[in-house]
Amino acid sequence: MIRIEKLSKSFETSGEKIWALRDISLQINEGEIFGIIGLSGAGKSTLIRCINRLEEPTSGKIYIDGIDITSLDKKALRKSRKDMAMIFQHFNLLNQKTVYKNVAFPLELERLPKKVIDDRVNTLLEYVGLSDKRDAYPSQLSGGQKQRVAIARALANNPKILLSDEGTSALDPKTTKSILELLNRIRKELNVTIILITHQMEVIKDICDRVAIIEDGRIIEMNTVEELFKNPKTKTAKSFISSLNPNDDNGLIKPENYDGTLIRLSYLGKSAKKPIVSQMVKKFNIHVNILSGNINQLMSTSAGYLILELSGSDEEIVNAIAFLKSKDVGVEVI
Numbered sequence: 001m002i003r004i005e006k007l008s009k010s011f012e013t014s015g016e017k018i019w020a021l022r023d024i025s026l027q028i029n030e031g032e033i034f035g036i037i038g039l040s041g042a043g044k045s046t047l048i049r050c051i052n053r054l055e056e057p058t059s060g061k062i063y064i065d066g067i068d069i070t071s072l073d074k075k076a077l078r079k080s081r082k083d084m085a086m087i088f089q090h091f092n093l094l095n096q097k098t099v100y101k102n103v104a105f106p107l108e109l110e111r112l113p114k115k116v117i118d119d120r121v122n123t124l125l126e127y128v129g130l131s132d133k134r135d136a137y138p139s140q141l142s143g144g145q146k147q148r149v150a151i152a153r154a155l156a157n158n159p160k161i162l163l164s165d166e167g168t169s170a171l172d173p174k175t176t177k178s179i180l181e182l183l184n185r186i187r188k189e190l191n192v193t194i195i196l197i198t199h200q201m202e203v204i205k206d207i208c209d210r211v212a213i214i215e216d217g218r219i220i221e222m223n224t225v226e227e228l229f230k231n232p233k234t235k236t237a238k239s240f241i242s243s244l245n246p247n248d249d250n251g252l253i254k255p256e257n258y259d260g261t262l263i264r265l266s267y268l269g270k271s272a273k274k275p276i277v278s279q280m281v282k283k284f285n286i287h288v289n290i291l292s293g294n295i296n297q298l299m300s301t302s303a304g305y306l307i308l309e310l311s312g313s314d315e316e317i318v319n320a321i322a323f324l325k326s327k328d329v330g331v332e333v334i
């Protein structure tokens with residue numbers, strides 16, 4: 001389990017102080033896939049680099065399984081880093097070495113016997129589906145294959161935690177999905193905790209259990225992915241979600257352009273299956289006009305919204321809204 005308490009990090013550049021992280025506190029559970037999303041410059045890389053202490057925090061604490069890693073000396077840090085591996089946007093493979101040698105590299109640093117290394121590398125290459133590429137060089141691989149090599153190398157020392165710094169950002173959507181599936185398998189089968197930073201909401205939607213949104217060095221929203229999709233609170237969260245469905249007119253629908261009352265319903269998979277809108281129409285003397293809606297498939301459920309225009313007497317509309325609120329859906333009058 002990872003616990004971050006009041007973490008701050010500043011950089012001094014030409015006499016000017018920049019706060020890259022401000023008072024970050026969060027907890028990540030074992031076996032969880034935790035996403036950190038933010039726009040460029042928000043502080044994502046700095047946060048992930050503080051977790052493995054590639055950056056020294058200015059203040060605050062980071063506990064991993066109860067051990068404060070911010071106070072470890074070099075030797076203890078080296079040991080604790082073995083439990084943590086990282087993958088990168090541009091893969092960071094050793095271009096002069098074959099796939100086999102890239103994966104063997106961290107094991108050779110451990111001075112393990114050749115036979116042990118050989119068995120481990122072969123197992124890892126099979127795990128990531130690249131046994132047939134063992135003698136190829138990185139330049140002969142596709143982006144997705146390169147990231148699979150990087151993942152195999154990251155797993156070599158059986159880490160407990162895998163950090164992904166924009167690990168799918170350089171890949172096309174189909175390859176991104178296949179890498180995310182591999183990461184999910186790693187979490188399920190090897191119980192590795194995965195922290196991934198990304199600027200792509202697609203990644204959060206497809207694979208994360210929980211997510212923190214970071215802006216200007218601060219966490220502005222943190223929730224399960226389901227709750228975030230169902231009920232995003234900040235403008236940034238809403239705009240990340242609508243970036244998934246660029247054709248949505250959500251946000252462009254203005255109440256002043258309509259005679260009726262506009263409401264936004266948000267719901268998760270199980271409540272989406274209930275015919276509450278038709279129940280409402282039957283129960284109350286109102287007319288309903290559907291203005292916009294969509295559904296996003298998340299890892300374990302789906303989340304969607306509907307924007308409705310309700311027309312009728314004020315009393316009937318108030319009662320209809322109260323009826324909706326009594327059901328398992330979010331209701332917001334726009």
Ligand SMILES: Nc1ncnc2c1ncn2[C@@H]1O[C@H](COP(=O)(O)OP(=O)(O)OP(=O)(O)O)[C@@H](O)[C@H]1O
Binds near residue numbers: 018044045047
């Ligand atoms: N070594 C450094 N020296 C000075 N400023 C830095 C350094 N590293 C990061 N920063 C600053 O800290 C802030 C956060 O940067 P960071 O790289 O963590 O953001 P990010 O969210 O990862 O952005 P991107 O998605 O573009 O990589 C930025 O203002 C950046 O300019």
